Amino acid sequence: MVNSLSRPLRNIAGLSVLVVALGFATDALAQNDSIYGNTYSPVGSVVPEQAQVVLYRALGEGREANHVYVDGELQSALMPGGYTVFCLAPGRHSLETYVGDAPQYAGKRNPSTYADFVGGKSYFLKTPAEGTAKVPAALTRVAAEQELQGLRQQTHVLNRASATVACATATKLSLRGDVLFKFGKGSYNDLTAQGHAELRKVAQQIGTQTGAIESIEVVGHADPIGNAQANQRLSLQRAESVRRVLLELGVQSDLVQASGRGSSEPVVQCNSGSRSKRIACNAPNRRVELMIRSVRGDS
Incomplete structure (x- = not known):
């Protein structure tokens, strides 16, 4: 197979590896x-x-x-x-x-x-x-x-x-910051009732994950409106708050790491319009992402 598994395969020269032969009834x-x-x-x-x-x-x-x-x-x-x-x-x-x-x-x-x-x-x-x-x-x-x-x-x-x-699989979840937290906030006490409900669903999903979980990375993201340093602090604060809730819900503490990326990784660009329009446009950038890595048990 060259470049595609659906195409004819070429000969390999000089490859000969001895494996102990098995007999099968x-x-x-x-x-x-x-x-x-x-x-x-x-x-x-x-x-x-x-x-x-x-x-x-x-x-x-x-x-x-x-x-x-x-x-x-x-x-x-x-x-x-x-x-x-x-x-x-x-x-x-x-x-x-x-x-x-x-x-x-x-x-x-x-x-x-x-x-x-x-x-x-x-x-x-x-x-x-x-x-x-x-x-x-x-x-x-x-x-x-x-x-x-x-x-x-x-x-x-x-x-x-x-x-x-063994196969290491990666599951990425993205949670809207405006759903998790009061607008512009990121502390544990600023989590909304809907935010707690969403995180309970996440914890349940983690509990049913196929294979042994190796790590869960919680990454906070902010929109680019405002001061870059403040955005960095806010993104980290949100990630740490989410991590705290997951631990309260029974997720193993040594698996979960929290970090913030500030406004360095936007998913949408909102460079024009009034402040209110830019705030609305930037909603997808205000998010917390979880990257769950696990090893599949049958690989």
């Missing part, structure tokens, strides 16, 4: 419920430092294991109805699947295809049917997740692909 495995884990749940957006791969095998596609090789190393052995999720560093990687490749194990000895994976992007891939091409087919998220419904994580093989890492 495939008929028995196909009937063994213990080789599967959790049912698929939609993946989140991956961080820019990683590319995310969701690879699955449809139900009813044969009995033999479909060996998944990443850069010539075994990542999984998908049985019908199984999926795997993993992440890679952005760049060029070999990704192939083989059915019945024993005893030569061509996928680990002579990988012959590669693709360029883009950081921050999720790839949804489906293994080819037995006896056909070794290159997974690329699908849209919508199409893939329709077929992924009810499929389960493949768990019976230890991932030996050293290029893969």
Whole structure:
């Protein structure tokens, strides 16, 4: 694959990595419920430092294991109805699947295809049917997740692909400052009733987040009206107030950091009009953002 997973893949010269061969009692495995884990749940957006791969095998596609090789190393052995999720560093990687490749194990000895994976992007891939091409087919998220419904994580093989890492997902929430606080204010006592209600919803969402949360960054933003130093103080004060509420609602304190960006990162530009019009125009700039980073449990 060159630049796109839907294009033909080129040969890789000189890449040969030895992986210990595994034998699979495939008929028995196909009937063994213990080789599967959790049912698929939609993946989140991956961080820019990683590319995310969701690879699955449809139900009813044969009995033999479909060996998944990443850069010539075994990542999984998908049985019908199984999926795997993993992440890679952005760049060029070999990704192939083989059915019945024993005893030569061509996928680990002579990988012959590669693709360029883009950081921050999720790839949804489906293994080819037995006896056909070794290159997974690329699908849209919508199409893939329709077929992924009810499929389960493949768990019976230890991932030996050293290029893969657990996926770190990032969820960004943006809360309007005019909803959270009284206008022009930012202290804990200036939070509105609606602001408290919104933060309760946020805390509930954090509690149901898929995967283990690594960090929550609370960032305050102010509009550019007024003094830059005052805007910086206000943005930090708002972030610290939001952090305090989240801790009161049970969010673990060492996960949450607060910072202020002042008016340095506007999302809209409002350079003309009366003061009242500029205040109204700048409403989207008065905000508190939360960046929630977590590691997906099935990657």
